[in-house]
Amino acid sequence: MESERYRRGWEKLKEVDGHAGEKVIESLKDIAPDLGRYTIEFPFGDIYSRPGLDLRSREIAVVAALTALGNAAPQLRVHIHGALNVGVTREEVVEIITMMAVYAGFPAALNGIAAAKEVFSERDRDGKS
Amino acid sequence: MESERYRRGWEKLKEVDGHAGEKVIESLKDIAPDLGRYTIEFPFGDIYSRPGLDLRSREIAVVAALTALGNAAPQLRVHIHGALNVGVTREEVVEIITMMAVYAGFPAALNGIAAAKEVFSERDRDGKS
Amino acid sequence: MESERYRRGWEKLKEVDGHAGEKVIESLKDIAPDLGRYTIEFPFGDIYSRPGLDLRSREIAVVAALTALGNAAPQLRVHIHGALNVGVTREEVVEIITMMAVYAGFPAALNGIAAAKEVFSERDRDGKS
Amino acid sequence: MESERYRRGWEKLKEVDGHAGEKVIESLKDIAPDLGRYTIEFPFGDIYSRPGLDLRSREIAVVAALTALGNAAPQLRVHIHGALNVGVTREEVVEIITMMAVYAGFPAALNGIAAAKEVFSERDRDGKS
Amino acid sequence: MESERYRRGWEKLKEVDGHAGEKVIESLKDIAPDLGRYTIEFPFGDIYSRPGLDLRSREIAVVAALTALGNAAPQLRVHIHGALNVGVTREEVVEIITMMAVYAGFPAALNGIAAAKEVFSERDRDGKS
Amino acid sequence: MESERYRRGWEKLKEVDGHAGEKVIESLKDIAPDLGRYTIEFPFGDIYSRPGLDLRSREIAVVAALTALGNAAPQLRVHIHGALNVGVTREEVVEIITMMAVYAGFPAALNGIAAAKEVFSERDRDGKS
Numbered sequence: 001m002e003s004e005r006y007r008r009g010w011e012k013l014k015e016v017d018g019h020a021g022e023k024v025i026e027s028l029k030d031i032a033p034d035l036g037r038y039t040i041e042f043p044f045g046d047i048y049s050r051p052g053l054d055l056r057s058r059e060i061a062v063v064a065a066l067t068a069l070g071n072a073a074p075q076l077r078v079h080i081h082g083a084l085n086v087g088v089t090r091e092e093v094v095e096i097i098t099m100m101a102v103y104a105g106f107p108a109a110l111n112g113i114a115a116a117k118e119v120f121s122e123r124d125r126d127g128k129s
Numbered sequence: 130m131e132s133e134r135y136r137r138g139w140e141k142l143k144e145v146d147g148h149a150g151e152k153v154i155e156s157l158k159d160i161a162p163d164l165g166r167y168t169i170e171f172p173f174g175d176i177y178s179r180p181g182l183d184l185r186s187r188e189i190a191v192v193a194a195l196t197a198l199g200n201a202a203p204q205l206r207v208h209i210h211g212a213l214n215v216g217v218t219r220e221e222v223v224e225i226i227t228m229m230a231v232y233a234g235f236p237a238a239l240n241g242i243a244a245a246k247e248v249f250s251e252r253d254r255d256g257k258s
Numbered sequence: 259m260e261s262e263r264y265r266r267g268w269e270k271l272k273e274v275d276g277h278a279g280e281k282v283i284e285s286l287k288d289i290a291p292d293l294g295r296y297t298i299e300f301p302f303g304d305i306y307s308r309p310g311l312d313l314r315s316r317e318i319a320v321v322a323a324l325t326a327l328g329n330a331a332p333q334l335r336v337h338i339h340g341a342l343n344v345g346v347t348r349e350e351v352v353e354i355i356t357m358m359a360v361y362a363g364f365p366a367a368l369n370g371i372a373a374a375k376e377v378f379s380e381r382d383r384d385g386k387s
Numbered sequence: 388m389e390s391e392r393y394r395r396g397w398e399k400l401k402e403v404d405g406h407a408g409e410k411v412i413e414s415l416k417d418i419a420p421d422l423g424r425y426t427i428e429f430p431f432g433d434i435y436s437r438p439g440l441d442l443r444s445r446e447i448a449v450v451a452a453l454t455a456l457g458n459a460a461p462q463l464r465v466h467i468h469g470a471l472n473v474g475v476t477r478e479e480v481v482e483i484i485t486m487m488a489v490y491a492g493f494p495a496a497l498n499g500i501a502a503a504k505e506v507f508s509e510r511d512r513d514g515k516s
Numbered sequence: 517m518e519s520e521r522y523r524r525g526w527e528k529l530k531e532v533d534g535h536a537g538e539k540v541i542e543s544l545k546d547i548a549p550d551l552g553r554y555t556i557e558f559p560f561g562d563i564y565s566r567p568g569l570d571l572r573s574r575e576i577a578v579v580a581a582l583t584a585l586g587n588a589a590p591q592l593r594v595h596i597h598g599a600l601n602v603g604v605t606r607e608e609v610v611e612i613i614t615m616m617a618v619y620a621g622f623p624a625a626l627n628g629i630a631a632a633k634e635v636f637s638e639r640d641r642d643g644k645s
Numbered sequence: 646m647e648s649e650r651y652r653r654g655w656e657k658l659k660e661v662d663g664h665a666g667e668k669v670i671e672s673l674k675d676i677a678p679d680l681g682r683y684t685i686e687f688p689f690g691d692i693y694s695r696p697g698l699d700l701r702s703r704e705i706a707v708v709a710a711l712t713a714l715g716n717a718a719p720q721l722r723v724h725i726h727g728a729l730n731v732g733v734t735r736e737e738v739v740e741i742i743t744m745m746a747v748y749a750g751f752p753a754a755l756n757g758i759a760a761a762k763e764v765f766s767e768r769d770r771d772g773k774s
Binding site: 042043047050052053057058060061062063064065066067068069072075091092094095096098099100101102103104 | 171172176179181182186187189190191192193194195196197198201204220221223224225227228229230231232233
Binding site: 300301305308310311315316318319320321322323324325326327330333349350352353354356357358359360361362 | 687688692695697698702703705706707708709710711712713714717720736737739740741743744745746747748749
């Protein structure tokens with residue numbers, strides 16, 4: 001069962017966050033491998049695998065939340081990738097982040113756009129939408 | 130033009146937040162009427178009226194962000210109403226808030242659920258979905 | 259296995275948070291039972307059950323973090339109970355919270371002390387240390 | 388010297404926060420008297436007593452910061468009193484809080500105005516400006 | 517009218533934030549031009565142009581708030597420039613940031629001073645006060 | 646007395662934070678020397694010197710709080726050094742930070758681990774535990 005959560009989480013992580021997600025887990029291997037395992041099991045094996053909300057809506061929620069919190073730039077970039085990977089368009093990503101000016105202030109929105117700019121450039125280089 | 134933003138914002142505010150939104154503006158009348166006017170003009174007249182993202186996705190983003198921030202309970206309740214008003218289901222609201230356990234911690238998610246519980250009870254009393 | 263995590267988590271939850279923890283899970287039953295299950299499985303079944311750090315140190319960490327965040331009063335109260343349940347003294351709880359004046363500001367520390375005051379009164383009524 | 392900081396801080400606390408400040412210190416007496424002493428010595432004995440910035444500017448800074456943080460309502464109310472006590476007008480208080488809609492989002496500003504409303508009502512009852 | 521807000525905002529942006537503000541707007545042109553427009557219209561065209569509070573007090577409020585929030589370093593630097601541009605002295609900037617040790621903790625104040633150090637160096641190079 | 650707090654604080658700062666702490670104070674000398682002095686006097690001369698909680702528990706509290714806040718990376722690194730200097734093991738540091746995934750979200754924990762990784766590497770180079 002435990003291993004079923006891990007296997008399911010790993011599949012979901014690859015589906016949503018692709019290479020960026022795998023690199024996060026990789027970077028934890030030598031220092032906090034159990035945090036790596038939990039990151040696969042709980043967020044992806046448990047939460048993302050739930051049927052009650054489509055992946056597109058999940059990524060909209062996460063991009064909004066991380067933009068609003070404003071203290072998790074690496075994870076925001078991973079989830080902007082994630083949003084684009086599951087069908088949110090670049091225009092919609094910009095729209096979600098812009099909207100956070102209302103709820104978390106203009107600095108949060110401006111820093112969110114800076115993160116989006118980096119992700120879009122990286123994807124341009126890789127020929128991704 | 131200015132008044133066009135206000136008129137458009139007021140329509141949008143009523144569409145999304147219904148009575149709860151109007152009460153917020155009403156409560157500002159005697160102390161900060163201009164903040165009330167800005168709340169109509171910028172968030173609703175400018176942002177919510179933009180074509181690039183559907184209302185359902187906007188409310189998903191706002192419920193997620195306010196749950197994650199964890200310091201805006203009255204506004205979270207208004208936007209849980211808003212989400213339900215524009216077609217997000219109660220199950221999806223619970224799903225979005227539950228998901229914030231991953232991104233902002235279990236306390237944020239638990240307090241978000243407490244807000245949802247209050248809103249759902251109020252809507253039960255009013256015979257709303 | 260899944261049920262083993264739940265069983266182990268439930269034992270740990272009772273050991274640390276006692277009645278206060280059970281009430282949190284109870285309150286989730288009708289609205290977000292899965293969040294209740296996750297709260298038992300991940301924080302308590304996975305994290306609190308790890309051997310690498312004693313319970314006393316864990317509760318010191320949590321009381322400090324929730325005082326510093328300043329937006330999770332109900333959870334702070336639960337974990338002040340938890341700290342006292344696993345052997346942290348009232349004087350040490352006050353010391354940890356006071357210390358947060360340095361790292362998160364005096365308002366965070368003052369509001370943390372207000373939470374401690376409520377918990378100590380409740381425990382006085384119940385004849386607990 | 389130590390006692391000089393305390394004496395100077397106590398005078399400054401009374402000048403800025405009046406009765407509201409004294410009540411905060413009073414409430415700490417039985418649970419965390421040293422935090423009460425530090426609150427007098429460091430913020431008021433050291434910081435507020437510095438010559439480099441006038442009291443009016445100091446209170447503008449604090450009202451802005453506590454509105455933006457959004458998790459310290461009791462302290463925000465004390466410092467709205469403080470601002471009014473040292474010559475900031477009610478209109479200016481509303482202006483500072485409104486401005487935080489830009490930097491910390493509309494929820495922060497709306498909750499700040501709610502705090503101001505309570506303070507203004509209390510001062511109306513007490514016949515204060 | 518819309519264009520009047522923009523024109524007025526642009527003038528105010530240049531008055532307060534000078535070149536640093538213009539660069540922010542410039543950087544948004546290709547990715548989120550509407551967020552750039554809103555940044556001119558709402559914060560500067562609406563808020564900063566209000567008569568109820570002098571520019572000096574406004575910048576004191578913003579430097580305090582962004583130091584306290586601690587997650588908006590680029591915007592804090594822009595507004596330290598802004599404060600100096602409208603007549604706040606370097607000593608007063610240091611005083612405001614130092615004061616945030618009390619309200620948001622020493623880390624927030626220390627990181628705010630690091631931002632001020634960068635801005636002061638840049639202005640030294642440019643021969644600005 | 647004043648100088649006694651300073652002397653006591655300086656000794657404690659060296660005991661806990663070693664060279665990293667001294668560098669922080671040094672960097673404040675030319676821009677905000679009084680903030681440097683307060684950093685020695687209040688956190689170290691007053692708080693860390695109190696008898697009610699051992700240094701190990703204090704550093705556990707601070708590492709937890711700064712990981713949870715997520716906006717004070719330089720100070721988190723200083724206090725990971727501090728924790729290791731006063732006898733917390735690397736495994737325990739990883740355990741405390743991992744635990745913050747529950748209370749402040751996975752991004753906070755992941756960024757905390759990244760800080761720990763830098764500190765551990767630096768100490769490896771210096772032959773420290």
